[in-house]
Amino acid sequence: MKxxxxxxxxxxxxxxxxxxxxxxxxxxxxxxxxxxxxxxxQCDKRAVRQYFSEKVREGVFNADELAVxxxxxxxxxxxxxxxxxxxxxxxxxxxxxxxxxKITKAKDAxxxxxxxxLGRREIAALAEAIDQHWDVIVEAEAAATDDxxxxxxxxxxxxxxxxxxxxxxxxxxxxxxxGKAVDVALFGRMxxxxxxxxxxxxxxxxxxxxxxxxxxxxxxYTAVDDLKPEDTxxxxxxxxxxxxxxxxxxYAVVDWEKxxxxxxxxxxxxxxxxxxFLEGFMLAExxxxxxxxAAHNPxxxxxxxxxxxxxxxxxxxxxxxxxxxxTGESLTRKSAExxxxxxSVLDQAYPRKGKTFVLNVARADIGSMGEAxxxxxxxxxxxxxxxxx
Numbered sequence: 336m337k338x339x340x341x342x343x344x345x346x347x348x349x350x351x352x353x354x355x356x357x358x359x360x361x362x363x364x365x366x367x368x369x370x371x372x373x374x375x376x377q378c379d380k381r382a383v384r385q386y387f388s389e390k391v392r393e394g395v396f397n398a399d400e401l402a403v404x405x406x407x408x409x410x411x412x413x414x415x416x417x418x419x420x421x422x423x424x425x426x427x428x429x430x431x432x433x434x435x436x437k438i439t440k441a442k443d444a445x446x447x448x449x450x451x452x453l454g455r456r457e458i459a460a461l462a463e464a465i466d467q468h469w470d471v472i473v474e475a476e477a478a479a480t481d482d483x484x485x486x487x488x489x490x491x492x493x494x495x496x497x498x499x500x501x502x503x504x505x506x507x508x509x510x511x512x513x514g515k516a517v518d519v520a521l522f523g524r525m526x527x528x529x530x531x532x533x534x535x536x537x538x539x540x541x542x543x544x545x546x547x548x549x550x551x552x553x554x555x556y557t558a559v560d561d562l563k564p565e566d567t568x569x570x571x572x573x574x575x576x577x578x579x580x581x582x583x584x585x586y587a588v589v590d591w592e593k594x595x596x597x598x599x600x601x602x603x604x605x606x607x608x609x610x611x612f613l614e615g616f617m618l619a620e621x622x623x624x625x626x627x628x629a630a631h632n633p634x635x636x637x638x639x640x641x642x643x644x645x646x647x648x649x650x651x652x653x654x655x656x657x658x659x660x661x662t663g664e665s666l667t668r669k670s671a672e673x674x675x676x677x678x679s680v681l682d683q684a685y686p687r688k689g690k691t692f693v694l695n696v697a698r699a700d701i702g703s704m705g706e707a708x709x710x711x712x713x714x715x716x717x718x719x720x721x722x723x724x
Contacts (some may be wrong), residue, residue: 336643338591338611338722343638343650343674345697347582347667352377353621353628360551360577366654372545378621379585380540386615395611399455400604402516406446408433408453408461409676415462420469427718428465429569431474435499435527436507452524453515455552461510468503508532514722517608520597521589537594538587538612539647545581546654546670552578554627576627582666584654584674585634586654587616589645591722609722610715613639617711635697636671638678638705639714641721642689653677671699678704692717 352361354374364373390396407409412429413422420428430440433447511532513519523536551683553575560580573644589612595605617634623633653674660666678701691705692714708714 339642340589341640344634345584345636346634349630350580351628352624361579369548369657372549374543381617383615386619402454402519404452412462421695454516456514466499471500522618528695538589541586543583543585546658548657549579635667637694640691645687668697668699675701
């Protein structure tokens with residue numbers, strides 16, 4: 336049986352610039368014939384990953400139950416071997432060991448060529464393997480000189496991997512299994528040089544879009560030098576910041592069985608990961624320009640559904656026609672009512688078996704969309720009971 340957990344969130348942010356494009360402007364998208372505010376899925380997932388890190392500090396997770404995304408894995412291995420091996424030698428051994436599985440160093444940098452998303456257990460296991468096979472992990476000559484004095488071509492990744500000690504290479508390959516890291520299990524990863532070690536994500540996150548049309552606005556600011564003479568007029572710095580204000584529809588779906596599989600069948604860790612993901616998806620906020628805008632606005636409408644043997648269903652088309660609120664009307668409430676209406680129509684056309692739990696702070700008229708709950712904790716408890724039941 337396949338179990339899907341879907342989360343639909345409506346979150347109305349005050350003027351802000353939560354997620355910027357390359358020009359510094361708030362990201363947007365064209366949808367349903369109008370320009371909409373947008374927050375990328377990568378931005379939302381980053382906020383949730385940071386929320387997971389906070390839970391380590393609170394004792395909800397152990398540090399080795401999460402992952403790091405880094406190019407500095409050589410240094411991470413050296414840190415893990417601190418007190419046992421020389422740091423410089425450990426970094427060199429890590430570089431050589433990883434080259435056995437075709438992960439190589441970037442030019443002119445003590446880093447890998449691309450970001451690696453590795454569980455902390457994987458890094459620890461890699462350090463242990465290097466320590467165990469320290470004497471046989473020997474750096475191959477990058478280039479040699481033939482009889483004519485010309486330099487031979489440097490070894491390719493394939494050649495380097497082929498010349499690796501088999502026992503060491505086999506052990507290193509087995510290390511890359513996700514390390515039971517909850518964030519790797521949820522968000523997945525791609526290892527370009529070891530596609531067989533890719534981890535397919537247990538969750539999908541949509542780009543958040545505004546339920547209504549938006550226009551960019553500009554904040555013109557000036558700054559004054561505190562120490563300049565009093566008789567000197569004018570600003571010492573000026574510029575503009577683009578911003579908008581939007582009610583975003585946010586959507587994500589989690590495959591429960593895939594999450595448990597990615598965590599090597601650890602159902603308790605999967606449940607803890609699911610609960611924290613849902614909680615983080617509701618509470619974690621993008622940090623872009625928040626020192627300037629402080630747009631800390633929690634969701635006013637949340638619906639979480641648990642479905643069995645059904646296809647996922649993004650309800651963004653509830654807002655294909657942009658929502659318009661008249662004077663005195665709540666944009667969030669109208670958006671929630673449109674969301675509930677779309678869900679009802681689709682449920683009649685494409686019935687699914689499951690339960691929905693709703694936190695309706697906006698006090699929208701949503702009919703029989705789901706079972707009403709009065710708090711975030713009550714929603715999470717009901718979802719976990721439905722998943723396990």
